[in-house]
Amino acid sequence: MDMKGLNYSCTTCHVTKAHKISGRYYSRPAPGRHQLALPADDGERLACESCHSRRPHKKTDILNHHTDRVACQSCHIPRYARGGIFTKMWWDWSTAGKLTEAGKAIVKNDKSGNLIYHTKKGDMGWAENVVPEYFWYNGSMSYLQEGDRIPAHDGPLELNSLQGNYADPGARIFPFKVMRGKQPYDPVERMLLVPYLFGKKGTGAYWADADWVKAAAIGMREAGLPFSGKVDFIRTDMYWPITHMVAPKESSVECAECHRRDNGRLAKLTSFYLPGRDRWQLLDSLGWGLLGLTFLVLLLHAGLRLTSSSRRKNGNVQGGKS
Amino acid sequence: MKIKVLLYTRFERFWHWFQAFLIIFLLVTGFEVHGTVKIFGYGAACYWHNLAGLTLLILTAFAIFWHLTTGAWKHYQPCSDNLKEIGAYYCVGIMRGESHPFHKSQERKLNPLQALSYFVLKMVLLPLQLVSGLLYYLYNDWLSWGLTMRLDGVAMLHTAMAFVMLLFLLVHVYLATTGSTLISYMMAMITGWEELDEEG
Numbered sequence: 001m002d003m004k005g006l007n008y009s010c011t012t013c014h015v016t017k018a019h020k021i022s023g024r025y026y027s028r029p030a031p032g033r034h035q036l037a038l039p040a041d042d043g044e045r046l047a048c049e050s051c052h053s054r055r056p057h058k059k060t061d062i063l064n065h066h067t068d069r070v071a072c073q074s075c076h077i078p079r080y081a082r083g084g085i086f087t088k089m090w091w092d093w094s095t096a097g098k099l100t101e102a103g104k105a106i107v108k109n110d111k112s113g114n115l116i117y118h119t120k121k122g123d124m125g126w127a128e129n130v131v132p133e134y135f136w137y138n139g140s141m142s143y144l145q146e147g148d149r150i151p152a153h154d155g156p157l158e159l160n161s162l163q164g165n166y167a168d169p170g171a172r173i174f175p176f177k178v179m180r181g182k183q184p185y186d187p188v189e190r191m192l193l194v195p196y197l198f199g200k201k202g203t204g205a206y207w208a209d210a211d212w213v214k215a216a217a218i219g220m221r222e223a224g225l226p227f228s229g230k231v232d233f234i235r236t237d238m239y240w241p242i243t244h245m246v247a248p249k250e251s252s253v254e255c256a257e258c259h260r261r262d263n264g265r266l267a268k269l270t271s272f273y274l275p276g277r278d279r280w281q282l283l284d285s286l287g288w289g290l291l292g293l294t295f296l297v298l299l300l301h302a303g304l305r306l307t308s309s310s311r312r313k314n315g316n317v318q319g320g321k322s
Numbered sequence: 323m324k325i326k327v328l329l330y331t332r333f334e335r336f337w338h339w340f341q342a343f344l345i346i347f348l349l350v351t352g353f354e355v356h357g358t359v360k361i362f363g364y365g366a367a368c369y370w371h372n373l374a375g376l377t378l379l380i381l382t383a384f385a386i387f388w389h390l391t392t393g394a395w396k397h398y399q400p401c402s403d404n405l406k407e408i409g410a411y412y413c414v415g416i417m418r419g420e421s422h423p424f425h426k427s428q429e430r431k432l433n434p435l436q437a438l439s440y441f442v443l444k445m446v447l448l449p450l451q452l453v454s455g456l457l458y459y460l461y462n463d464w465l466s467w468g469l470t471m472r473l474d475g476v477a478m479l480h481t482a483m484a485f486v487m488l489l490f491l492l493v494h495v496y497l498a499t500t501g502s503t504l505i506s507y508m509m510a511m512i513t514g515w516e517e518l519d520e521e522g
Contacts, residue, residue: 062368065462169465255364261357273474276357276364280478284358287485294489298496301412305500308417 013046022046048072071172074134075253076246080177081128086114090125091181094233097210120197120207122182132175132242134266138164141239147225150190156180156235166271173269177240184212186220188228194219327428329516334394337385338511344378345487352484375455382452397431400438408435416500426518439490447486454480 014023023046049056052072057063066075081087098106098119105119114126140163144150150157164171184193196218199205206215212231220227258266259276266274330338351374353359354367362370389395407423415423424433432440457464457476464471501507502517510516 060365060369062365062372068462255368259355259357259364273472273477275355275368275477278474278477279356279481283478283482283485287482287488291485291489291492294492298492302496302499304417309419312419 013050015046048076068169069172071137071174073241073243073246074132074173074175076249077132077175077242077244078247078251078253079129079131080175080242080245081130082245082247084128086112086126086128087130087177088114088124089127089130089177089180090123091121091179092123092233093184094122094182096120096122096206097212119210130177131265133178134173134175134269135162135239136165136168136171136269136271137162137174137176137241138168138171140164144192146194146223147191150185150192150234156237159236159238162239166269173266175242177242179238179240181236181238182233183236184216184231185234186216186226186228186230187232188230189226191225192234193227193231194223194225196222324517324519326515327518328514329426329428329431329518330511330514331392332514333388335511335514337381337388340381341378341385344374344381345491348374348378349484349488349491352480356481356484372459375452375459379452379456382448398437398441398444400441401434402438403434405434405438408433412497412500421519426516443490447483447490450479451483451487454483 011021014021016022049067049072054067055061055064056067056072095117096119098117100106106117107115107119108117110116110126112126114124115121116124116126118124141160142163143160144158162174162176184195185191186193193212193216195206195212195215196204197206197215199208201208203209204211204214204218206212209215213229216231217227217229253265256276258264259274261277264274264277266277348371350359350361351367351371354361354364355371361367389398404423411420411423422433426433454476458473458480461473461476498507498511499505501510506516
């Protein structure tokens with residue numbers, strides 16, 4: 001692909017055997033006991049470690065101390081959507097259906113040519129050179145599937161939830177693009193809707209008749225799912241693991257982008273002690289307080305020593321005279 | 323009558339100054355890893371801190387061997403004689419120009435207060451710091467050893483002991499100026515020779 005580089009094809013990594021393409025996400029984020037995830041050991045050559053091993057950093061061994069808890073991608077893909085190609089970050093279906101005063105469809109693009117509003121699709125947001133968001137991830141996700149009831153949740157509804165956390169030794173910190181949006185759902189049946197979008201005028205297709213209730217009724221009937229007749233919109237998040245667009249090693253994420261007191265890349269991952277970021281405030285205050293106090297006492301002592309010794313010297317001189 | 327005595331042998335002086343350098347360097351880089359100062363850059367601070375820590379570990383192994391084989395360990399045996407007098411000397415006597423209540427000799431180089439504080443330094447502070455530092459360094463292997471504790475505790479202990487070490491350093495450097503001149507103790511630790519009162 002990259003003619004200046006090693007000119008790999010997709011299947012160099014996505015090894016294909018008997019019509020099975022390895023991928024799509026890393027099924028084994030941390031190669032088990034093996035230093036190298038060789039095809040013979042792990043059956044595929046998909047992980048970075050398959051070729052680079054778990055200890056690929058030759059000059060700075062401390063980086064190798066990270067590979068058990070931090071995925072290669074976390075540092076080696078400092079930003080995604082690079083090279084002037086934007087990526088879609090936001091899709092709000094709830095604003096679809098607006099028309100001009102003349103009753104025409106609206107299509108709006110931003111300066112870079114990205115579609116930001118379409119009557120059929122609603123509002124969209126785009127970004128480039130995006131800093132990934134980081135989460136613990138052990139290679140498994142659980143998906144909210146068609147027909148699943150929406151579970152009780154805080155914040156936006158997760159369309160796929162990541163498995164693994166700090167306590168899970170198989171989980172590592174992994175970079176993600178989080179696709180955010182608003183999607184139509186049935187607030188009574190608590191189910192995401194399968195709307196009928198594409199069709200001719202008069203068929204009830206949303207892109208022809210612009211009626212969410214009709215489109216939802218047809219779509220859900222076709223899918224064999226219940227529909228209460230009510231349509232509302234729900235904030236949704238979807239996690240996309242980032243694993244392509246590895247940058248040259250010189251542009252890898254720097255230590256201090258995570259190991260810093262405030263606003264680090266891992267600021268939201270608080271379930272563990274991160275050196276340089278975390279501290280026990282009480283201990284620091286106590287330590288510096290005690291040091292300051294001791295310094296003052298020593299200063300006082302030194303002052304007293306100085307004045308008393310000069311007084312003594314003067315005394316001696318006088319004593320010598322008399 | 324004053325006599326010049328070789329108080330600190332060549333190894334002892336080498337050990338003292340090398341250890342002093344390592345400890346100061348470890349404090350600086352350590353507080354950078356802790357996020358308090360920015361001097362070397364995080365990665366470099368981490369790298370040099372680890373290297374200096376491992377060096378101190380090796381130096382300590384040599385020092386332990388030296389103390390055991392030469393019998394110099396006896397100097398650190400704590401005893402409570404004169405502790406009050408020595409305390410009173412540093413608070414009052416030193417201002418009046420009195421002489422130190424303890425008489426140094428080649429047989430007993432450290433006054434009881436020194437012996438006690440160095441004993442705590444060597445038997446409690448330094449081991450805690452070296453062990454917690456080594457554990458911190460080998461954090462990745464904890465799981466394979468069956469250790470399930472979190473990094474928090476080790477990091478807290480290591481930081482707390484760093485504060486105590488810095489406190490020791492501050493007081494130590496200050497007390498080093500209380501010889502017959504401001505630098506006489508320091509010169510003794512450089513040349514090995516110190517002028518002592520000849521005992522009766």
